[in-house]
Amino acid sequence: MRTKIRLASKNTCTGCLACLDSCPEKAIHACVRSNGHLYPEIDSGVCVKCGRCMEVCPVVSGYDYQDIARRSEPYAVWANDDELRMQSASGGLFAALAVYVLSQGGVVAGASMEGIEVRHILISGIYELYKIQNSKYQQVVSSGIYKAVKEALRQGKTVLFGGTSCQIAGLSCFLGENKFSGHLYTVDMICSGFPSLLALESFLKHEAGPVQTIIYRDKKEGCEKGQRLSVIFKKEAEAEKVYAGDLVYAAFGTHYTHRSCCLNCRFAVARRKADITMGDFWGDTDFPEQHYKGLSLAIVHTDRGRDLLKRTDLTVHSSAWEKVLKVNFRLVYGKFSFLKFHPARWFYPWLFTHCSYGILLKIYRGAGAYSRGWYPYLVFCKMIGLLEKLQRGRVVLKFLKRMKYYED
Numbered sequence: 001m002r003t004k005i006r007l008a009s010k011n012t013c014t015g016c017l018a019c020l021d022s023c024p025e026k027a028i029h030a031c032v033r034s035n036g037h038l039y040p041e042i043d044s045g046v047c048v049k050c051g052r053c054m055e056v057c058p059v060v061s062g063y064d065y066q067d068i069a070r071r072s073e074p075y076a077v078w079a080n081d082d083e084l085r086m087q088s089a090s091g092g093l094f095a096a097l098a099v100y101v102l103s104q105g106g107v108v109a110g111a112s113m114e115g116i117e118v119r120h121i122l123i124s125g126i127y128e129l130y131k132i133q134n135s136k137y138q139q140v141v142s143s144g145i146y147k148a149v150k151e152a153l154r155q156g157k158t159v160l161f162g163g164t165s166c167q168i169a170g171l172s173c174f175l176g177e178n179k180f181s182g183h184l185y186t187v188d189m190i191c192s193g194f195p196s197l198l199a200l201e202s203f204l205k206h207e208a209g210p211v212q213t214i215i216y217r218d219k220k221e222g223c224e225k226g227q228r229l230s231v232i233f234k235k236e237a238e239a240e241k242v243y244a245g246d247l248v249y250a251a252f253g254t255h256y257t258h259r260s261c262c263l264n265c266r267f268a269v270a271r272r273k274a275d276i277t278m279g280d281f282w283g284d285t286d287f288p289e290q291h292y293k294g295l296s297l298a299i300v301h302t303d304r305g306r307d308l309l310k311r312t313d314l315t316v317h318s319s320a321w322e323k324v325l326k327v328n329f330r331l332v333y334g335k336f337s338f339l340k341f342h343p344a345r346w347f348y349p350w351l352f353t354h355c356s357y358g359i360l361l362k363i364y365r366g367a368g369a370y371s372r373g374w375y376p377y378l379v380f381c382k383m384i385g386l387l388e389k390l391q392r393g394r395v396v397l398k399f400l401k402r403m404k405y406y407e408d
Contacts (some may be wrong), residue, residue, distance in 0.1 A: 036196030091296030193262025268334025
């Protein structure tokens with residue numbers, strides 16, 4: 001009896017694309033829909049209804065990413081190699097972990113910026129490390145990486161896999177209960193979700209120039225001023241240009257164009273099945289002298305993760321949950337209930353199709369909102385922001401009380 005195929009819905013699909021790698025008939029492909037997000041689509045003429053895609057989907061399979069039995073501990077960390085650290089988005093945590101694994105003959109999976117597309121790739125040498133450093137604030141095309149990791153583990157290699165929580169969940173479902181001769185380390189991140197590619201497309205169209213590559217976290221003036229977008233053009237006269245407050249960052253920061261699943265994230269939990277969770281240590285007051293070069297947050301969930309952290313060339317300082325969650329609330333807060341009331345969220349596919357670039361900036365960045373006619377919109381945005389802040393404060397406080405109970 002054939003299985004009725006049911007993949008995750010448009011509202012719940014994370015875009016991890018583990019289903020693509022699972023299909024033995026290659027009946028699933030990825031496509032960008034009108035809302036600017038990546039989704040899998042099934043070719044019914046090729047599909048044999050084996051149901052493998054449903055087994056590896058972390059949403060359809062009901063995969064539980066939380067493990068409350070784990071002893072998760074937060075640390076402030078930075079790479080001791082200053083050159084490596086300055087080439088990274090924050091404190092160089094993932095890069096330092098990658099250097100250790102690569103030096104031991106292992107391989108590392110990470111996100112690489114290839115032109116204006118981000119793809120998950122597998123590297124086997126330190127000379128390739130630059131490809132997977134820095135942040136990428138757009139959807140990662142992960143198809144192919146799950147098969148590559150599985151093959152590396154079969155060959156007995158050590159694999160370090162870096163990705164979002166939903167991608168780690170997709171990998172775990174894809175590998176299943178199979179035993180491999182290799183060893184797998186997983187590192188997820190405190191993720192703010194994936195904005196629509198419509199913002200990037202509008203930005204590039206506005207600039208009207210052939211783009212060679214994009215650097216999302218320009219760090220040439222230090223990490224504290226690193227929230228800027230650098231675009232390297234193919235033009236000879238204009239090799240590189242740096243932007244501040246552009247539409248791409250505005251769409252990312254407001255969350256108005258994010259995937260629906262990102263605003264109701266079931267993977268935003270503190271005690272995770274990854275070995276380590278990484279992020280920027282925003283809001284730190286203990287190590288101000290380290291902020292220029294960048295400071296990373298590492299939350300270690302497993303003994304394997306603790307051992308890996310000790311073996312890596314890092315400076316590590318124990319921290320506290322109260323300090324971590326000052327700004328990094330997305331670690332435990334994944335449900336943005338009030339954003340659904342914002343028209344910039346309701347109608348963003350229509351807005352990006354019909355509005356000028358200047359109007360889009362006003363809507364998503366707030367630039368010009370103080371000018372005539374924008375006062376009601378500004379007040380509405382402030383109100384939505386306040387409601388979200390109150391709700392996440394309640395969630396964070398509840399989490400801290402629970403953690404204190406466990407510690408006592």
